[in-house]
Amino acid sequence: MNFVIREKNDEDIKIVEERLMEEYGFKGMVTPAQAYQDLSILGGFLAFEENKLIGQILLNYNNEECEIVELHTKNRGVGIGTELIKKSIEEAKEKECKRIWVSTSNDNIDALKFYQKRMFFMCKIHENHFDKVRAKNPNFPKYGDYGIFLKNQIELEMVF
Numbered sequence: 001m002n003f004v005i006r007e008k009n010d011e012d013i014k015i016v017e018e019r020l021m022e023e024y025g026f027k028g029m030v031t032p033a034q035a036y037q038d039l040s041i042l043g044g045f046l047a048f049e050e051n052k053l054i055g056q057i058l059l060n061y062n063n064e065e066c067e068i069v070e071l072h073t074k075n076r077g078v079g080i081g082t083e084l085i086k087k088s089i090e091e092a093k094e095k096e097c098k099r100i101w102v103s104t105s106n107d108n109i110d111a112l113k114f115y116q117k118r119m120f121f122m123c124k125i126h127e128n129h130f131d132k133v134r135a136k137n138p139n140f141p142k143y144g145d146y147g148i149f150l151k152n153q154i155e156l157e158m159v160f
Contacts, residue, residue: 001078003049005087008042008056015053016040023072030133032103032126032153033060033067042069045087047080057084059091066092068102076110085118093160101157105130107144112154120156129153 008016017040020027027038036042039058047055055073059066068088073080092100102120104111116122130150134140144150 001049001075001080003047003054003080003083005045005047005055005083008044008046008058012046013040016046016056016058019053019056019072029069030129030136031067031069032124032129032155033062035136036060036069039070045084045091047073047084055080055084057081057088059088061092061095061097064096064098066095066097066100068100071102081114082118089158097160099157099159101155103153103155105144105150106152106154107146107148107150109145109148112156115156118158120158122154123157124155126153126155127151 017027017038020039027040029036029039042058042060044056044058046053054075056070057068058070060069066088068085071081071084073084089100101123102115103126104115129152130140134142142150
């Protein structure tokens with residue numbers, strides 16, 4: 001698979017917004033760090049194949065930390081996510097961050113495997129995270145991947 005990765009810029013907001021709406025039906029997300037109203041305005045990197053968006057990683061920098069707010073690829077297992085992670089790690093180091101971190105739901109076994117294989121280590125469990133999400137959005141699903149009840153958010157980090 002031939003793909004190109006480049007830094008996201010302001011001109012990409014619309015395409016990222018469309019992808020978020022297509023995937024989730026909304027542009028926001030609640031992480032343990034904060035509630036994001038519109039992920040499309042965040043920085044990050046985009047992967048393209050023949051001018052078609054096939055992957056993105058959206059980042060938020062706060063002090064000496066870089067949060068991976070969202071990582072999405074159209075095709076798993078072909079290296080897109082790995083390359084997006086590599087670019088993000090390089091940028092976080094250039095910005096002199098002390099760590100880069102991500103959180104994922106307790107049901108997302110595939111993401112937990114993906115990040116740990118890339119040297120991110122579990123560092124914190126945000127208990128009852130989805131109870132708080134459901135308090136704000138009662139329609140948020142109770143069950144996720146593999147029929148697992150959505151309860152906690154698991155934080156993984158790479159410390160530099």
